[in-house]
Amino acid sequence: MPIEMPKDKWPGSIKKVTLGATSADGGTRTKTITLGGETTLPYLHFEAPTPNKPVIAIEIKSHKPDDWSPLLAEVWSDAMNDPAQWAKKAEETGADMIVLELTLEDTPDGAVNAVKSVLGATGLPLIVWGPGQSEKDNELLIPISDATKGERLLLGICEDKNYRTIVASAMANGHLVQARTAMDVNLAKQLNILITDMGLPADRIIMDPTTGALGYGIEYGYSVMERLRLAALQGDAMTQLPMIVTPGYEAWKTKEAKVGEGVPESWGDWKARALHWETITALALIESGADVIVLRHPESVKRVKDTIEELIAV
Amino acid sequence: MALSGIQIYKLLPQTNCKECGFPTCLAFAMKLAAKQVELSGCPYVSDESKKQLAESAAPPIRLITLKAGTEVKAGNEVVMFRHEKTFYNKPGLFIKVKASDPDIASKVAKADAYKVNYVGMDFTIDGFAVEADGGDFVGAVKAVRGATRRPLILIANDAAQLDSALSLLANESALIYAADASNYEALADVARKHKAALTVKADSFDALADLTQKIQAKGVEDMVLDLGGKNLGEWLNRSTQARRLAIKANQRAVGYPTVFFAGQNGAEKEAVCAAQAIAKYAGFVVLDTFTPELAYALLVLRENIYTDPQKPIQVQPGIYEINSPNADSPVLVTTNFSITYFSVANEVEGSGLPAWLLVTDAEGMSVLTAWAAGKFDAERIAKAVKGFNVAEKISKKRIILPGHVAVLSGELEEELAGWEIRVGPREAVDLPVFMKQALN
Numbered sequence: 001m002p003i004e005m006p007k008d009k010w011p012g013s014i015k016k017v018t019l020g021a022t023s024a025d026g027g028t029r030t031k032t033i034t035l036g037g038e039t040t041l042p043y044l045h046f047e048a049p050t051p052n053k054p055v056i057a058i059e060i061k062s063h064k065p066d067d068w069s070p071l072l073a074e075v076w077s078d079a080m081n082d083p084a085q086w087a088k089k090a091e092e093t094g095a096d097m098i099v100l101e102l103t104l105e106d107t108p109d110g111a112v113n114a115v116k117s118v119l120g121a122t123g124l125p126l127i128v129w130g131p132g133q134s135e136k137d138n139e140l141l142i143p144i145s146d147a148t149k150g151e152r153l154l155l156g157i158c159e160d161k162n163y164r165t166i167v168a169s170a171m172a173n174g175h176l177v178q179a180r181t182a183m184d185v186n187l188a189k190q191l192n193i194l195i196t197d198m199g200l201p202a203d204r205i206i207m208d209p210t211t212g213a214l215g216y217g218i219e220y221g222y223s224v225m226e227r228l229r230l231a232a233l234q235g236d237a238m239t240q241l242p243m244i245v246t247p248g249y250e251a252w253k254t255k256e257a258k259v260g261e262g263v264p265e266s267w268g269d270w271k272a273r274a275l276h277w278e279t280i281t282a283l284a285l286i287e288s289g290a291d292v293i294v295l296r297h298p299e300s301v302k303r304v305k306d307t308i309e310e311l312i313a314v
Numbered sequence: 315m316a317l318s319g320i321q322i323y324k325l326l327p328q329t330n331c332k333e334c335g336f337p338t339c340l341a342f343a344m345k346l347a348a349k350q351v352e353l354s355g356c357p358y359v360s361d362e363s364k365k366q367l368a369e370s371a372a373p374p375i376r377l378i379t380l381k382a383g384t385e386v387k388a389g390n391e392v393v394m395f396r397h398e399k400t401f402y403n404k405p406g407l408f409i410k411v412k413a414s415d416p417d418i419a420s421k422v423a424k425a426d427a428y429k430v431n432y433v434g435m436d437f438t439i440d441g442f443a444v445e446a447d448g449g450d451f452v453g454a455v456k457a458v459r460g461a462t463r464r465p466l467i468l469i470a471n472d473a474a475q476l477d478s479a480l481s482l483l484a485n486e487s488a489l490i491y492a493a494d495a496s497n498y499e500a501l502a503d504v505a506r507k508h509k510a511a512l513t514v515k516a517d518s519f520d521a522l523a524d525l526t527q528k529i530q531a532k533g534v535e536d537m538v539l540d541l542g543g544k545n546l547g548e549w550l551n552r553s554t555q556a557r558r559l560a561i562k563a564n565q566r567a568v569g570y571p572t573v574f575f576a577g578q579n580g581a582e583k584e585a586v587c588a589a590q591a592i593a594k595y596a597g598f599v600v601l602d603t604f605t606p607e608l609a610y611a612l613l614v615l616r617e618n619i620y621t622d623p624q625k626p627i628q629v630q631p632g633i634y635e636i637n638s639p640n641a642d643s644p645v646l647v648t649t650n651f652s653i654t655y656f657s658v659a660n661e662v663e664g665s666g667l668p669a670w671l672l673v674t675d676a677e678g679m680s681v682l683t684a685w686a687a688g689k690f691d692a693e694r695i696a697k698a699v700k701g702f703n704v705a706e707k708i709s710k711k712r713i714i715l716p717g718h719v720a721v722l723s724g725e726l727e728e729e730l731a732g733w734e735i736r737v738g739p740r741e742a743v744d745l746p747v748f749m750k751q752a753l754n
């Protein structure tokens with residue numbers, strides 16, 4: 001019995017966004033990354049090919065974090081003391097990009113140095129996050145943006161309360177911005193409007209819809225991303241941007257990943273569980289449309305990379 | 315596909331006799347379309363119309379129930395995306411065992427006993443799949459049935475073997491795996507005889523539809539599909555297509571739930587394969603490996619994906635007693651979002667330290683979400699303190715706030731004159747240490 005397959009034809013598509021610049025384009029990266037271009041829902045090959053596959057960024061910090069799981073400290077070990085080393089090791093682990101997260105201890109000079117040392121240690125495109133307090137973010141990100149003009153860094157994190165300074169600086173120095181909103185389609189759209197109204201072209205924005213970990217609100221992030229992607233395909237220009245998500249950060253914050261002792265026996269082996277927590281959180285978000293997946297554990301990186309290869313294989 | 319009021323009207327007697335309680339047949343038809351009345355309200359509907367109406371009311375994906383001492387359902391889904399309404403029947407999680415395995419009974423017993431608690435709910439494995447692999451299949455099914463009361467999937471090609479095995483499972487609804495073009499006649503006979511559901515396996519939707527129609531003609535209604543495919547990408551595409559064909563194109567010939575074997579590409583990939591199946595429409599998911607950590611992660615994912623997006627899981631606001639608190643025990647404040655409540659309650663309980671847990675009505679939101687939405691502020695907390703008569707239970711008027719909402723302490727001091735407001739740690743994991751060190 002011949003079955004006719006219903007296919008969706010969408011009026012909209014996701015914008016192509018390129019991160020990092022090689023010397024030909026005024027930067028120093030040996031590799032650039034282009035995201036976006038999708039014309040249908042994630043990996044539905046029977047409707048359209050996936051023009052650009054999602055990529056993995058590994059999260060490193062400018063100072064060794066003291067609140068990361070011992071399972072992470074164990075694999076990254078000494079490299080955690082030096083962002084350049086850590087970045088190098090992350091590249092060897094299979095990262096497509098590096099996320100360098102600054103801390104409250106950083107001084108502007110120190111932060112610029114950390115960024116430069118990471119840029120020197122790897123040829124991968126770089127994402128830089130401020131420590132997450134508006135004033136401090138501006139204090140650190142602006143000198144970094146100035147000192148790396150032309151590199152097409154992704155600067156984060158822009159939120160509605162502090163996007164102006166970062167956007168202005170990204171505009172002046174040829175960088176991109178990460179626009180974060182709290183799991184809501186309209187808020188995401190609105191922030192993109194505010195940012196583009198300032199004059200930054202839309203193809204220099206990556207949306208961060210925020211997410212929760214498996215067991216801690218992932219269903220909200222999952223659905224908001226599906227809705228954002230549907231809105232984009234339906235033609236809503238201010239949602240037609242690639243998305244970045246942070247399953248590493250979210251998953252390693254949970255008790256399931258963080259704690260090995262004094263937990264129910266039914267939770268099973270600690271390390272295996274922690275890795276499942278990170279990879280399954282990542283998998284769910286990839287299925288709902290994530291383009292940049294920020295991870296922490298090398299083993300998760302490997303598994304998620306394999307997953308992506310299988311998803312895009314036709 | 316559901317019929318419109320006008321389409322239904324055409325199937326009614328059109329005599330406007332009013333016996334149904336409505337002035338016209340059309341008015342009754344409109345109510346029927348809106349599912350506000352039952353067809354039995356009209357005594358004059360012809361048998362032919364009844365049949366057509368029943369068909370149109372049937373769900374686009376047939377509901378399949380596997381049953382033994384417990385039961386598990388799949389099918390009856392109505393949307394492609396959970397935000398459009400909700401997903402209803404959580405995919406059953408089955409563990410596969412091999413008939414030749416000498417430890418089959420103990421393996422099953424171990425997985426059968428597995429129970430894990432997530433935000434106050436107990437989750438278990440749903441059933442077992444027994445695979446004929448050259449050993450004594452019937453003996454193995456007997457051993458498995460001795461070790462679990464849960465429903466079974468029987469994986470075998472030989473109709474006679476299946477027949478004997480199913481004879482051991484009287485009054486149950488098992489699932490047979492799998493009929494293809496070469497053996498469907500014999501397997502359909504066995505399925506019909508034992509009222510078992512039958513898996514239909516083929517590599518294209520055309521072939522699947524052919525088979526389901528032939529099997530239906532042999533009197534088997536309960537079917538499950540194995541869509542084939544060789545990797546995550548193909549599985550995602552086929553699973554999406556099956557759901558679409560059923561829901562959007564009302565393609566009844568493939569309107570059945572699916573079964574997916576997550577271990578087919580190796581144990582390494584089993585977790586992500588199963589996770590994708592759970593998120594993307596599988597009706598039954600079969601694992602080769604049982605480990606507590608994998609079962610836990612997958613059961614939580616399934617719960618998350620299948621929660622009704624319209625209503626967050628909540629607990630009743632109130633003052634909860636943990637580890638038999640007395641007048642000297644601390645009062646901890648939190649919100650009534652289940653995940654929040656249980657992450658705090660479990661920590662305190664696990665520490666063995668007594669405490670009062672004051673759960674405010676934050677409309678089922680987490681601490682920060684509720685705070686950002688104005689549902690967890692000083693006024694609401696003060697109201698809960700007064701409303702639940704907290705002062706009467708304790709000797710020292712002291713209250714502990716979650717670290718994430720430290721900003722509320724000033725206002726709360728004003729709202730609750732004479733109370734000491736303390737700020738606790740941000741994450742519940744750090745509560746036991748805080749309670750031991752800072753609260754004496």
Ligand code: B12
Pocket residue numbers: 181182183184187210211212213216217220250626646647648649651653654657658678679680681682683684685686687714715716717718738739740741742743745
């Ligand atoms: C899921 C989620 C939602 C869901 C709601 C889920 C729900 N039922 O609450 C949805 C999508 C609906 C939502 C909406 C909003 N959200 Co929201 N959301 C989240 C998210 C991703 C996870 C929250 C969660 O479930 N955490 C898990 C629970 C267990 O955490 P918790 O309640 O805080 O409990 C922990 C601790 O606080 C502590 N604890 C709890 N009680 C106690 C008590 C004591 C005594 C102690 C010591 C400790 C303690 O223990 C727990 C475990 O460690 C967070 C971001 C994130 N990843 O954390 C944003 C987040 C909370 N949301 C945020 C915002 C702004 C909103 C909105 C206002 C935005 C909007 N979309 O309009 C709305 C508000 C809702 C409304 N107007 O209806 C912001 C808050 C920002 C801020 N700091 O103010 C966050 C942080 C995201 C962000 N980074 O911007 N959100």
Ligand code: SF4
Pocket residue numbers: 326327328329330331332333334335336337338339340342355356357358359
């Ligand atoms: S009882 Fe039946 S025939 Fe009579 S008005 Fe109602 S619908 Fe029409």
